[in-house]
Amino acid sequence: MTVASGHLRVEQIMGTAIGIEVRDAVVPAGAVEDAFAYLRRADAQFSTYRPDSEVSRLSRGELTLNDCSLELRQVLTLAEQLRIDSRGQFDVRRHRADGRLDPSGIVKGWVVEEAAWILDAAGARNYAINAGGDILVRGEPEPGQPWRVGIRHPLDVEAVAHVLELRGGAVATSGTYERGEHISNPLTARAPQDWLSLTVVGPSLAYADAYATAGFAMGHDGLAWVNRHHGYRAYGMAGDSAAVHWIEGGYKE
Amino acid sequence: MPRRGAITAFLTAVGVVLLINFKTPSQQGLAAFNRQTVTAAQPSGGSTSAAGSSPPQPSATPQPSASSASGSQTFTGPAISYFFGTAQVQVILQNGRITDVIALQLPTEGRSGFISQQVEPMLRSEVLSAQSAQINLISGATYTSDAYAQSLQAALDQAHA
Numbered sequence: 001m002t003v004a005s006g007h008l009r010v011e012q013i014m015g016t017a018i019g020i021e022v023r024d025a026v027v028p029a030g031a032v033e034d035a036f037a038y039l040r041r042a043d044a045q046f047s048t049y050r051p052d053s054e055v056s057r058l059s060r061g062e063l064t065l066n067d068c069s070l071e072l073r074q075v076l077t078l079a080e081q082l083r084i085d086s087r088g089q090f091d092v093r094r095h096r097a098d099g100r101l102d103p104s105g106i107v108k109g110w111v112v113e114e115a116a117w118i119l120d121a122a123g124a125r126n127y128a129i130n131a132g133g134d135i136l137v138r139g140e141p142e143p144g145q146p147w148r149v150g151i152r153h154p155l156d157v158e159a160v161a162h163v164l165e166l167r168g169g170a171v172a173t174s175g176t177y178e179r180g181e182h183i184s185n186p187l188t189a190r191a192p193q194d195w196l197s198l199t200v201v202g203p204s205l206a207y208a209d210a211y212a213t214a215g216f217a218m219g220h221d222g223l224a225w226v227n228r229h230h231g232y233r234a235y236g237m238a239g240d241s242a243a244v245h246w247i248e249g250g251y252k253e
Numbered sequence: 254m255p256r257r258g259a260i261t262a263f264l265t266a267v268g269v270v271l272l273i274n275f276k277t278p279s280q281q282g283l284a285a286f287n288r289q290t291v292t293a294a295q296p297s298g299g300s301t302s303a304a305g306s307s308p309p310q311p312s313a314t315p316q317p318s319a320s321s322a323s324g325s326q327t328f329t330g331p332a333i334s335y336f337f338g339t340a341q342v343q344v345i346l347q348n349g350r351i352t353d354v355i356a357l358q359l360p361t362e363g364r365s366g367f368i369s370q371q372v373e374p375m376l377r378s379e380v381l382s383a384q385s386a387q388i389n390l391i392s393g394a395t396y397t398s399d400a401y402a403q404s405l406q407a408a409l410d411q412a413h414a
Contacts, residue, residue: 135390135392137390147389147390
């Protein structure tokens with residue numbers, strides 16, 4: 001089945017909306033369907049909300065690590081690498097009150113990259129995937145035009161505070177609003193040196209997502225920490241309701 | 254509800270076919286449900302939501318199902334209470350395809366009170382893209398709203414039942 005150019009398809013997967021938009025003149029037959037089929041399988045495998053998922057069974061001790069699929073072991077290896085790299089700021093076991101395993105913070109980016117490889121292998125060259133605000137793009141939306149990725153205003157869901165232009169790569173944003181804090185209340189506003197949101201751009205969505213989460217938790221030092229990683233750059237949003245500033249961290253060579 | 258108007262305008266003016274597919278795990282167990290058949294008030298063609306009118310009110314009792322496969326159907330999920338307030342979602346289908354998703358109820362206390370709609374950010378990013386022709390996608394942190402997702406899922410379950 002060939003989908004006409006410029007069409008967007010959105011499915012509800014992994015607790016969020018995932019959209020795939022292929023802008024090639026001719027979309028490879030079945031590519032988008034295959035990518036979504038993979039995303040649904042991965043959701044069933046990695047979901048922490050499904051008691052029968054592999055992750056849930058591992059978390060309950062019904063499976064040992066050796067029993068797990070190669071995919072899950074790869075995700076957990078990546079998670080452990082990021083935990084060490086971030087000195088514990090990114091930890092798939094620490095974010096849950098009960099201490100159970102919750103790799104959802106890294107699974108989404110990793111899984112979306114797998115879906116992108118399915119599109120690549122099918123011959124798609126110009127496409128974008130938006131997984132609940134985490135973005136992966138390839139090629140161009142129109143010949144000669146980069147993908148223009150708006151960064152959501154951290155205090156105004158309707159507004160875009162900055163625009164990045166990309167011809168390939170991933171964009172992930174972490175923010176206070178992600179945690180459900182009532183950030184418009186001045187009494188609970190974060191300290192000025194902290195970020196309202198932190199955006200990471202780089203080649204891999206799995207890493208960009210994890211770096212955004214850990215970098216945001218690190219506060220002021222987060223930009224420099226992210227920028228130490230080859231190919232990745234962090235941008236912070238700081239300010240208040242009067243004005244929000246887009247801050248590009250200096251490199252720490 | 255300006256957002257809904259913008260979405261409608263986008264669907265109408267740009268005519269982009271928005272294919273929304275969905276899984277229908279019935280694990281939510283949300284039986285309470287209202288179903289309405291949208292009548293001739295629906296414009297035909299690319300636009301399927303009633304532009305300019307107030308959102309359809311969810312009825313207190315289920316409406317009899319009298320819809321045909323070729324007409325527009327509206328499915329309303331239950332109002333789900335959560336930390337910030339109440340979320341209620343409505344989906345509009347035409348010929349079995351979702352053509353619009355409308356938030357009937359969202360918390361009113363500040364826009365930051367409810368910022369994590371699961372589907373609307375996707376729609377909104379396309380709206381912005383169409384309006385400005387300059388932005389293709391929106392990156393932003395997502396705060397999972399179980400209430401919105403549950404109401405939407407129930408609507409989708411019913412649509413596929």
